[in-house]
Each structure stands twice: as structure tokens, then as C-alpha cells.
Amino acid sequence: MKQKIAFTEKKYLTTLIFVTSLFMLWGIAITMGDVLNRHFQNVLNVSKSESGLVQFSIFGAYAVMGIPAGLFMKRFGYKNGVMLGLILYAIGALLFVPASNAASFMFFRVALFILACGLATLETVAHPFVAVLGDERTSDKRINFAQSFNGLGAVIGPLIGGFFILKSGSNDGDLSSVKILYSIIGIVILLIALAFYFVKVPTLNESHGIDSSEHLPENTLPLFKRRHFIWAILAQFFNVAAQGGTWAFFINYGVEKMALPESSAAYYFSLSMVMMMLGRFVGTYLMNFIAPNKLLASFALANILMCIIIAQSFGWVSFVALISLNFFFSIMFPTIFSLGLKGLGTQTQQGASYLVMGVVGGAVFPPLMGKIANHDVASAYYLPILCYVIIFLFGFKFYRSK
DSSP states (O other), X not given: OOOOOOSSOGGGHHHHHHHHHHHHHHHHHHHHHHHHHHHHHHHSOOOHHHHTHHHHHHHHHHHHHHHHHHHHHHHHHHHXXXXXHHHHHHHHHHXXXXXXXXXXXXXXXXXXXXXHHHHHHHHHHHHHHHHTSSOGGXXXXXXXXXXXXXHHHHHHHXXXXXXXXXXXXXXXXXXXXXXXXXXXXXXXXXXXXXXXXTOOOOOOOTTTTOOTTSOGGGGGSOGGGOHHHHHHHHHHHHHHHHHHHHHXXXXXXXXXXXXXXXHHHHHHHHHHHHHHHHHHHHHHHHTTTSOHHHHHHHHHHHHHHHHHHHHTTOXXXXXXXXXXXXXXXXTHHHHHHHHHHTTOGGGHHHHHHHHHHGGGHHHHHHHHHHHHHTTOTTGGGGTHHHHHHHHHHIIIIITSOO
């Protein structure tokens, strides 16, 4: 009888709960950026392609901070890496106060960049942190489970943004709601950092990631001679590119194609995040029966179909397809991440840094999609199809190290 592998160990439980909560925190911040995207179009009179620079500021920070965060984590450990990420997150949020006072799009982008440096640090640390909190053979399930709470944060973000930022009367040059909201966020994050300071992290198994099923010499290869790792970075780049572009213009699609009020479109955006959260729980369960790479490839094919339907402007049929995209998005980031880290051994932390840098794809696609969306927001959704083709190839063939 096949022995069942434990999800985690009792000694790691408290740490796992706290680190999992971090996934929710950056889910809130990322999707709040998409609400800000629309708000800045109204208040600061920027175009769709210019507002796409909100995502450029957020995801560009991942390219800058990925390697430094990994080096910091390697030198000072997982816990201190989390502390650094939370502090940068709080500083960026609090800088929204002077940015609101100046009503400067550039100042907001600087604040978002610093905030996102904190998010990049948290992502760099949290994924391998969750991975080592138990047996490597269940790391796919742990990371997908933790990312389910990232989905919860992604639900909360648009709800908060829709209520406080896009509500009636907040669009006519008013940035006070942004200032108050981000002040509260900054203070809450500082309190969470203080709480985590007192959490005792048990000794971790730093040999995690060595895959004994592979030939031992495989573990001595440089990272960029590992085919599956290179493809994981490529897949992550295009995954977040598709995600960033899809989210950036969701509200625009709701307003322009469905004639919805902005606040209502934001609530539908939140509903789409419910679909993502649901998808992660469903995906985690399905991995008991379906190999993670096969599930990843299947979901990529599903999103190619969704994008084709969205681009046709079929009314509610297309809008439901847009909402459904997030269900199939759900497992992509964590599954690509965990497959990329397989068998890296002592290079796991360094590998996590490069995989987080792949998130810079989210900085590239929103401005490109914005240029198309300036003419027709529906047609912009043809562009992510390229991304899903790459993800499909990774899940179908290139996920395994040769």
C-alpha cells in the first residue's frame, strides 16, 4: 500500500499559517493597483496606455528586487526576508499620502514601486519558505494552498478599491480616499511585521529541493543549464504578462462593452477573483488525481478559448468568459513556481529569485494591451493567447529536467 505523504509537519504549522497569510496581503495590493489604474485615468487624466504604467511600476519592481531579495534571504534567512518585505510594503503605502497631496502620477508610481519592492521580497521569500515546510513531494499542494489565500486577497482588493476609490463622487479630481485608504494599509502592515517578529520559526531542512529520484550529478548543474528551470522562468514571465494585462483592463471592458458603472465593474472584478480563489482550492484537490503539469497545460488551453470568446464582444457571453479567465489562471503561478524549483537542492533560494523576476512580464503587457485597448478593449484580449501557448508547452513537455 502506498504511503500517504503528510501535507506538513506539526512543528511547522504556526509558521505555515503566518506565511500563508502573507499571500493574502500581496493579493490585496496587486489587485488594488488595477482599481488605481482606472481611477488615475479619471482623476489624473492619463490615457489607457499611460495608466498601464501603474502595472509597469508594480511588476517592474519584481525585476529590480528579485535578486537582491534572494541574496538577502540567503544571508539573513526566511524570517528576516519576510520582515524586509513587510517594511518596504508599509513604506510604499504610506508614501501615498504625499503623492496624493501632490496629485502627481509620477509620485504615485514611485510609491507603488517601493510598495512592490516589498511585494517582490515577500514573494521571493514566501514561495520557497512554504516549499520547505514539509516534504518536497507535497510542495505543489502547499504552494497552491497558500496561493488560494492570495486569491482571497485578490477578492478583497477590488471590493475595498471599488468601495473607497471608485464609489460615487470620488472620481472628480478627489484623491483623499486614496490617501486615507493607503494610510490605513501602511499602519496595518507595520503591525503585522511587529507580530511576525515574535513568531518563532523552527529549524528548517535546508537540503529541501534535492530530488533523490534524479541522478545525483543533475543537482550540481548551474541553474541556467537546467531546461525545466529556464522554461519555468519563461512560462512565469508570460503567465504574469497575461494576468497583468487581463486585470488592468477588466474594468474598462465592463464599462465600455457592458455599459456598467465603474463601481459595479469593480465588483465584477472582485467576483472574478472569487473564481481564482475557487480555482486554487479545486486545483489543489485535483492534484490528488492529476499530475500538476497536466493540469497546468489543460488550464492554459481553456484560457486560449476564453480569450477568443472575450475578443468577439458577444455581450454577457464574453463577459462571463472574462470572469472565468481567473478560474484557469488560478493554479498557473504557484504550479509553474513549484515545478521550476523541483530538484534545485541548495540552489532553491537562488532559483526562487529568478522565478520572481519572471513576474516582470506583468510590466510589459499592460502598456502593449493599452495601445490596442485605446481603439478596442475587446481586441486587446487576443494578445494573451501567445502567453498561454508558452504555458501550455511548459506544462505539456518542458516541465521535466532532462
